[in-house]
Amino acid sequence: MKAKITVAAEMKIGEIDRRIFGSFIEHLGRAVYGGIYEPGHPMSDKDGMRTDVIELIKEMGVPVVRYPGGNFVSGYNWEDGVGPVEERPKRLELAWGVTEPNTFGTNEFMLWCQKAKASPMMAVNLGTRGPDEARALVEYCNHKSNSKYSDLRISHGYKDPWGVKLWCLGNEMDGPWQMCAKTATEYGRIANEASKMMKWVDGSIETVLCGSSSRGMRTFGDWEATTLDIAYDNVDYVSLHQYYGNHANDLPSFLAKSLELDDFIYSVICTCDFVKAKKRSKKTINLSFDEWNVWYHSNGAPVERWSFAPNQLEDIYNFEDALVVACLLITLLRHADRVKIACLAQLVNVIAPIFTKTGGGVFRQTTFYPFAKMSQFARGSALRPIIESPKYDCKEFCDVPYLESIVTYDEENDEVALFAVNRSAEEEMLLDISILGFEDYKAVAFESMDGYDIKQENTFGNESVKMHSNPLPEENGKNVTACLKPLSFNVIRFKK
Ligand code: AHR
Secondary structure: OEEEEEEEOOOEEEEOOHHHHEEEOOOOOOOOEOOOEOOOOOOEOOOOEEHHHHHHHHHHOOOEEEEOOOHHHHHOOHHHHOOOHHHOOOEEEOOOOEEEOOOOOHHHHHHHHHHHOOEEEEEEOOOOOOHHHHHHHHHHHHOOOOOHHHHHHHHOOOOOOOOOOEEEEOOOOOOOOOOOOOOHHHHHHHHHHHHHHHHHHOOOOEEEEOOOOOOOOOOOOHHHHHHHHHHHHHOOEEEEEEEEOOOOOOHHHHHOHHHHHHHHHHHHHHHHHHHHHHHOOOOOOEEEEEEEEEOOOOOOOOOOOOOOOOOOOOOOOEHHHHHHHHHHHHHHHHOOOOEEEEEEEOOEOOOOOEEEOOOOOEEEOOOHHHHHHHHHHOOOEEEOOEEEOOEEOOOOOOOEEOEEEEEEEEOOOOEEEEEEEEOOOOOOEEEEEEEEOOOOOEEEEEEEEOOOOOOOEOEOOEOOOOOEEOOOOEEEOOEEEEEEOOOEEEEEEEEO
């Protein structure tokens, strides 16, 4: 089949905020304990941080990491996780039914962020706790000295403030599974007050209001409109969360899930702008898609109640999951004008691109590769693509273009990058690439992920599902034609 993509240098969607390549570490399963933190492991440093994991996170290119939850945060007392480790309490952790030892907490996370070259995105507990504890945590993290909580931090051995810039106002507060879930009005008021007070402590921070915990929530839309109506002036972003699965083993529908994501993002933008219009506001609320991923392989796996760091939500990803992650990330980039933050949920072991053995090795899951490639090369601005592609219908969607694609332009490095998925399982795609205004650019690299069984996975010592290099695509006059293999993720880079 043939398809065409046309972009022009001047037709920018928007600047790509690096934070769109964020991720997430929750106190859940083996994300922290046995994931990023494992004192005594041969690869751990003096602070107990696994350096093999840190190396992979750097390779993946993750500029921001959300922490400590997730559902966990709605019952978390941040004070439990600071100060002398031997004095920290063990808690029954109600979100995931496990025991939390609190040997890793805020300061350990900040230290870890420094080592992983990521900045922290902290969530505050607006479930069992509220604005008072939230503002105290900002003071603990960000205030220099000479106040109760900044002096407490100093007494814990951390003289300099951590300067945390990004704060989530709770987590999924619309969900009945959440500790102290709230109605939109209840949450809107608490979030508004918390944000106001947190910003009074440190005027340089940005805050994220909880949107719906998924597009499927009965209150979706009304929740965003009501909470934003209350908190509009005091918050900077609204959150979106969504996970996708292939429960029905229906590949054409699974590959098309990014159409649903596109629609979800569009609906939230419309709701933000509806509230903006109602308020005659000059301020625009942007989007923080702070939980997204494929998640379904591990659903329903039993966990021993009150155990410590069990094997929870440990999805092992396959090749089709990697293609879906690529489509989702391309879609996020297509909304670069409004999606400023996004977090692949999560980062290590728990529905994650990096998988460890406690006491053992680590490997890159299939989903690691499209993320890492896009984080490395989708820089600068996203260009608005005009896509001409044959389409298909499937059980869940109509008119699905076989081609999912975005082009980015990195002005600083004189580089243009095209990211494309061919959704067809049967046919190669001859893609005609027309990048107007870049006539003096030449293709310099063509990499792809293709040719694997759709259910093929990676494992320890065998990362066979990964990117590989191809011969450069053909140039014909001003255009370039690339052959995209059936079921493939492709990255073509052009340089001046
Ligand atoms: O990422 C796993 C869980 O999914 C998070 O704790 C929660 O916010 C969401 O429901």
